[in-house]
Amino acid sequence: MTQTPAPHTHLEDAQAFVLGTAMCALGVTMLTHLGLVTGQTAGLAVLLSYATGLSFGIVFFAVNLxxxxxxxxxxxxxxxxxxxxxxxxxxxxxxxxxxxxxxxQLDPVLGALLIGAVIGLGLIVLFRHGASLGGIGVLALLLQEKTGFRAGYTQLIFDLCLFAAAFAVIAPRLVLFSLGGAVVANLIIATNHRPDRYTGR
Known part of the structure; x- marks a missing residue:
């Protein structure tokens, strides 16, 4: 007989939020150091910060509103x-x-892959504790809940559009490196955050 898993406690949520957000912020720190972009709303904020010179933190907070x-x-x-x-x-x-x-020193190719892994893992931690980083993540989780279409695939589609726009802002080779990192992040999410497996409560 399958038992219903117990909901996370407030303490468990708190430690997960610290860990997940720290991992994502570390990924963004490496990302902006290399001049790369990422996917989802964070990627949109990074791209806008490059184009306008505004702070990533301010832009990221604003675009999620x-x-x-x-x-x-x-x-x-x-x-x-x-x-x-x-x-x-x-x-x-x-x-x-x-x-x-x-x-x-941080090699852009290895850096892009590590960034994708760190951000992907950070997002899984947040997803499994009933949170997201807003924006497209909200839409992705909503679609997964309503239709079963995996959140990672929704984000990947958004990312492809975002990276197409990135060619107008950063060098093409950096866009390609960034795309590799985004694929890593979204495959990690698609593989490990599924409606037929543990999604958190």
Whole structure:
């Protein structure tokens, strides 16, 4: 007989939010150091920050604001509040980490793959505790819940459109490196966050 898993406690959620957001912020720190982009709303924020010169943290927080209404209506207040907290945490950490972490050498190809892995794992931690980093992640989780279409695949489609736009902002080789990292991130999510397996409560 299959037992229903117990919901996460507040303490378990808290440690997961710290870990997941820190991993994503670390990925963004490596990403911006190399001048690469990533997928989802974070990628859109990175691209806009490159194009405008504005801070990633501020842009990332701002571009997520329109999605909170959708999250509140479709996913509920608990999910929305958790996601808001996680977006705010990544925004702050992404501003602070470059002051504490300096890369003397980071190969762009290896860096892109590591960035994809770190961000992908960070997102899984958040997803499994009922949160996201807002934006396209909200849409992706909603589609997975309603249709079974995997969240990672929805994000991958969005990413392809985002990377097409990136060719107008950064060098083509950097776009290709970034695309490799995004594929890694989304495959990790698609493989490990599935409606027929553990998705968290």
């Amino acid at each position: 329109p999605f909170y209404w959708l999250a509140w209506v479709k996913m509920g207040p608990r999910f929305t509040i958790k996601s808001f907290v996680c977006v705010a945490a990544v925004s702050v950490m992404a501003e602070m980490f470059p002051r504490w972490i300096v890369f003397d």
